[in-house]
Amino acid sequence: MGSGRHTRMSTSITLFRVLVVLNLSAFHLKAQLQVGFYDQTCGLAELIVKDEVRKGLTKDAGFAAGLIRIHFHDCFVRGCDGSVLIDSTASNKAEKDSPVNSPSLRGFEVIDNAKARIEAVCKGVVSCADILAFAARDSVEMTGGFGYDVPTGRRDGRVSLASETLTNLPPPTANVNKLTQIFANKGLIQEEMVTLSGAHTIGRSHCTSFSNRLYNFSATNRQDPALDAAYAAQLKQQCPQGSTDTSLVVPMDPISPLVLDSGYYMDILANRGLFSSDQALLNDSTTAIQVNQNAWNSYLWRSKFASAMVKMGQIGVLTGNAGEIRANCRVIN
Incomplete structure (x- = not known):
């Protein structure tokens, strides 16, 4: 689209990424996440995810929106812990099968493919939550948004409950006060909600x-x-x-x-x-x-969107020895 509505402005993406990281450095320390977390343990992780996102978008360009929304819906329920990726079982209805999420979320296979490739070269190292954060960033960049560095070190959660989506995700009928409160509950200000x-x-x-x-x-x-x-x-x-x-x-x-x-x-x-x-x-x-x-x-x-995505991606993260590194993003170890 571009020229019909707006004229794209040239910018230094590298400089922008540096500014995003600097502006949120205090938040990064608090969340115990860091850019380059896998540099020494799985240096190919980001490249693999980007390649799988590119393949996914070639098959279905709508996966970009799907992956961004999966990340958002993950972070707003129990924090950014990959719990939205877990499949339901006979005894538990998981987040992804809530009426709020199904059938609207799509692109799960992109995460599955990236996880399988990463496990083949770096077994038990990279969390599903981090793969999802990378995939959301790549989707933003591949559809015309600004790229940004993703602080990583998230661990995967072990609990996924469909019932929790109903009270944590903003409904399409919400007014401004309701939206503002839902985002404030997650540590995001009103401007970030609008963004x-x-x-x-x-x-x-x-x-x-x-x-x-x-x-x-x-x-x-x-x-x-x-x-x-x-x-x-x-x-x-x-x-x-x-x-x-x-x-x-x-x-x-x-x-x-x-x-x-x-x-x-x-x-x-x-x-x-x-x-x-x-x-x-x-x-x-x-x-x-x-x-x-x-x-x-x-x-x-x-x-602003790139900065808000970085901040949103650190809601309620599990780090250190909390949670686990799932071998299969759909199943708790």
Whole structure:
């Protein structure tokens, strides 16, 4: 997309990465993570992950959005411990099979492939949580976002409960106060909430996540009056009323669904935010200012997004002797 909405600005990615690391150095120390954690023990880890992400995106470009969201959904439930990667068992319904996550999350096979290759050369060294953090970063970079260094040393969790997704992940109907509180619970400020919400600029959504805005919004309005009428008509064509087809999906940003740009914020300004939680960012004066800034300065937003991803990636991490290094990301050792 690029030239239609924004003119891409040239920048020194190397300098930017240095600034991200410096600005968050105190946070890194606190979290006991460090850039280059595997330099001596598994120097090929990042290259292997990047190669598998590239292969995955060649098969399905939508995996980029999927991998970023898997990382986000992992970090917001029990911290960034790879628990979202664990499969359910006969006695336990895991996070990935929660209605909040299934069937919306995708790209798990990319993590599986990277893990298998890494285990072949560095057995029992690299955690699934770190592989996921690398894959999310690579997905950001491969779709037009800024690259950033990923502090590593995460360990994998041993618990994954579907029930915990319901209270930790932001619902698509949340208002600004609710969103701000959910992110604050994870140590993220309101501006970082607005910044990370921009990940909705790529990927897709199932119709069931927003169909209430089209057909059953409130007692007085069948259709959400905050939704652009022409866009609503388009969505109704794609998501017929009463349909139970769970495979029906629409792009989050219909103009550039595969490019990590500031189109999400432009959509909100045009009353074309897909979720109520997206459009709600205009209902608060502070977040509305940030939406405008991000919409008209793609360079600024991508810079903030990279920094926010680094910070988000350190929520509740397990380090040292905590947790484990899973041999198979889907199964607890």
